[in-house]
Amino acid sequence: MHVFDTLSDRLQATFRRLRGKGRLSPDDVKEALREVRRALLEADVNHVVAREFIDRVQERAVGQEILQSLSAAQQVVKIVSEELTALMGGEQSRLARAAQPPTVVMLVGLQGAGKTTAIAKLARLLKTSEHRRPLLVAADVYRPAAVTQLQLLGEQIGTPVFALTGDALPHDIVDQALAHARRAGNDYVLVDTAGRLQVDSAMMEELRDLKALAAPQEILLVVDAMTGQDAISVAQEFHRVLGVTGVILSKMDSDTRGGAALTVRHATGCPIKYVGTSERPDGLEPFYPDRMASRILGMGDVLSLIEKAQATVDEGQARELEQKLLRNEFTFDDFLAQLQQVKNLGPLDQLLGMLPGMGRMKQMKESAADTGQLKKVEAIILSMSREERGRPELIEKSATRRMRIAKGSGTQVKDVNQLLRQFGEMRKVMKQFSGFGKGGRGAMKGMGGMGPFGGGMKGGPRDFAPRGGSRGKKRR
Amino acid sequence: MEGVWQVGLFDRFRQSLGKTRELFTERLASVLKRRKIDEGVFEELEEVLLSADVGFATCEDLLLRLRRESKRRGLESADELLPVLRGAIVELLGDSAAPVAESADGPTVILVVGVNGAGKTTLVGKLAHMYRAQGKRVLLAAGDTFRAAAVEQLVAWGERAGVDVVRQKTGSDAAAVIFDALQAAKSRGIDVLLCDTAGRLQNKQHLMDELNKVYRVINREIPGAPHEVLLVLDATTGQNGLQQAKVFREAARVTGVALTKLDSTAKGGVVIAVARELGIPVKLVGVGEKIDDVALFAPEDFASALLSADK
Known part of the structure; x- marks a missing residue:
């Protein structure tokens, strides 16, 4: 459904099993790590990278007094989490800037990775967020209509595109574009290059030549998040020939588990600077390694969700909701209000993926992501009496109430039952949220399904405050 | 379709696989040098x-078959394993290459679907050329009305292949374009109508609904059509390819896979998982950017190239 989803499912399942035991034998560790390896492989993490990762975790796990510890599961999770974060890269890094403008940025990658789309998004980002004056350069002279595509995108986002008609070669195009940018006072020059195979030596030579000519501050490798094992040779070879400075991970709004992120990072040592999250011109977001790592471990990308929610959700309502969460008074009325707000947030599937615990709630995700289903849910809630909405247990206890609600909403009793069940699950998740909100380890202990992850997370519970957490704001 | 698998094409494909193959063969050779079969x-x-x-599950399956077979035949030397493994791969892929469907009367309608950047438009261009070379009357439908310049890209391919393209403005309704193309195909006595569609991620429900609508329009206008629904899978795709096949099949009854970019260093092994779990055969492969870089899929050759035991 979304990146790393099943990986987090798997890790959670594994560690749930570990948790029951309290004390771990070396065999236990081994078994858990076998599951981790499998999960990594299924997520398309390169098998060599996966093996190294497992070895490292095992080394650390066995080296510690994990066998004596009562919170052994926490320790394993802590190590897995830390190593994963380390593998994803340190802090989020920004785009380089030349001391003397213009800053030149080149996008490179395989065919179909999403270079042209990404470069337009990058231009838009520079323009709107940083008030820069980028110039787009159409240096893909091979793919039919690639130049036209960039020109149309440039028009859409109101950014000039430099292109030459006729049989101009990329070298000449870039050369003239640089001169043009200096004259026109563009502070960024973004060069879109043709897709090519990393083993196509003639085409790679062309890139090397462009690099020598333009001396770019950034060479960004665009990698499709759905890439499999071969991501390693693609990344290694582009890096070897060009000295890549960063990565853009495209199509992250797909339901791939995105192990390529780990692979590419490992292969190049370069930071992942941006991720592509939609087909719209604004679908380019910074990459946060720590968030991604927590997402891998099933904590959900809570911070991203919070930032997104803060931008859209009414502040007052949010505060009220937080209070309710803290008191565990979340009702169907709140649920209804949430549904309506969620509609304003954007694609549901994306949002739900960011929530912790959703990985385990397949049914709920699937049904909730379906907008037809959403209408049904609304109808059911609207068919409840005010009292019932506030006290779901009334409905749970009474078959006649359920029948009445089904009738009133034009649904089946089983739909009502399903909603009740899902609502119960949701309440549980909400409770976990509120646990984070209170902060401190005491609250973490009470978190049913997430128990083992609580103690293990890097920054501790404060990182996952439901809203108003300081980190979210600092990042902007 | 005879003669499409031109001599030399497979060699080219193999050549292009050369680079990783070296590493691969080296590795395999080191495996096989061991005299005895062990863990x-x-x-x-x-x-x-x-x-x-x-993929993990398919890999386990293959190795299980290999172990069983090796025991049954009482194999002792490791280099006897490779032909067995190749056989197991071919078995999972389906023994014979299923031909691309053709309609007995009226236009054959081929719908081309897939995620963004898989190579749909390029494949449509190549297929147009291929059918033209067979003397067929071909028409293209520019069903990608979303991506900037997708229509222009297809038109460029149409010019290269010498076939007409039915199109509307970017932003118009894809199903409407396809509808127009179907009418044109019927009235002009077209043999093969190739329908390009916009790239879409399979987890975007509304886009899959849109595709389903396109499918239904085709099915309504020409009963029995589309005769072939090709899912274009990029060979560099990992395990997500399986999910793509699953969901696209639901929305548009995918009948075959076109494996593109097989000239890359990626081996496209996910199609084995797709065939194994979903029973969807691979029908075509794309092996380059030139107009004739398309070929019928041959399981034996694919498995050989994957394992490259022969030289």
């Missing part, structure tokens, strides 16, 4: 399969 041999074969994007 180490299977572990290394596992790595070989995993690195080809075969």
Whole structure:
């Protein structure tokens, strides 16, 4: 459904099993790590990278007094989490800037990775967020209509595109574009290059030549998040020939588990600077390694969700909701209000993926992501009496109430039952949220399904405050 | 379709696989040099399969078959394993290459679907050329009305192949374009109508609904059509390819896979998982950017190239 989803499912399942035991034998560790390896492989993490990762975790796990510890599961999770974060890269890094403008940025990658789309998004980002004056350069002279595509995108986002008609070669195009940018006072020059195979030596030579000519501050490798094992040779070879400075991970709004992120990072040592999250011109977001790592471990990308929610959700309502969460008074009325707000947030599937615990709630995700289903849910809630909405247990206890609600909403009793069940699950998740909100380890202990992850997370519970957490704001 | 598998094409494909193949063969050779079959041999074969994007479950399945077969035949030397493994891969892929469907009367309608950047438009261009070369009357439908310049891209391919393109403005309704193309195909006595569609991620429900609508329009206008629904899978795709096949099949009854970019260093092993779990055969492969870089899929050749035991 979304990146790393099943990986987090798997890790959670594994560690749930570990948790029951309290004390771990070396065999236990081994078994858990076998599951981790499998999960990594299924997520398309390169098998060599996966093996190294497992070895490292095992080394650390066995080296510690994990066998004596009562919170052994926490320790394993802590190590897995830390190593994963380390593998994803340190802090989020920004785009380089030349001391003397213009800053030149080149996008490179395989065919179909999403270079042209990404470069337009990058231009838009520079323009709107940083008030820069980028110039787009159409240096893909091979793919039919690639130049036209960039020109149309440039028009859409109101950014000039430099292109030459006729049989101009990329070298000449870039050369003239640089001169043009200096004259026109563009502070960024973004060069879109043709897709090519990393083993196509003639085409790679062309890139090397462009690099020598333009001396770019950034060479960004665009990698499709759905890439499999071969991501390693693609990344290694582009890096070897060009000295890549960063990565853009495209199509992250797909339901791939995105192990390529780990692979590419490992292969190049370069930071992942941006991720592509939609087909719209604004679908380019910074990459946060720590968030991604927590997402891998099933904590959900809570911070991203919070930032997104803060931008859209009414502040007052949010505060009220937080209070309710803290008191565990979340009702169907709140649920209804949430549904309506969620509609304003954007694609549901994306949002739900960011929530912790959703990985385990397949049914709920699937049904909730379906907008037809959403209408049904609304109808059911609207068919409840005010009292019932506030006290779901009334409905749970009474078959006649359920029948009445089904009738009133034009649904089946089983739909009502399903909603009740899902609502119960949701309440549980909400409770976990509120646990984070209170902060401190005491609250973490009470978190049913997430128990083992609580103690293990890097920054501790404060990182996952439901809203108003300081980190979210600092990042902007 | 005879003669499409031109001599030399497969060699080109193999050549292009050359680079990783070296590494691959080297690795395999080191596996096989061991005289006796032991756990180490299977572990290394596992790595070989995993690195080809075969996927964990399919890899386990293949190795299980290999172990069983090796025991049954009483194999002792590791280099006897390779032909067995190749056989197992071919078996999972389906023994014979299923031909691309053709309509007995009226236009054959081929719908081309897939995620963004898989190579749909390029494939449509190549197929147009291929059918033209067979003397067929071909028409293209520019069903990608979303991506900037997708229509222009298809028109460029149409010019290269010498076939007309039915199109509307970017932003118009894809189903409407396809509808127009179907009418044109019927009235002009077209043999093959190739329908390009916009790239879409399979987890975007509304886009899959849109595709389903396109499918239904085709099915309504020409009963029995589309005769072939090709899912274009990029060979560099990992395990997500399986999910793509699952969901696209639901929305548009995918009948075959076109495996593109097989000239890359990626081996496209996920199609084995797709065939194994969903029973969707691979029908075509794309092996380059030139107009004739398309070929019918041959399981034997694919498995050989994957394992490259022959030289």
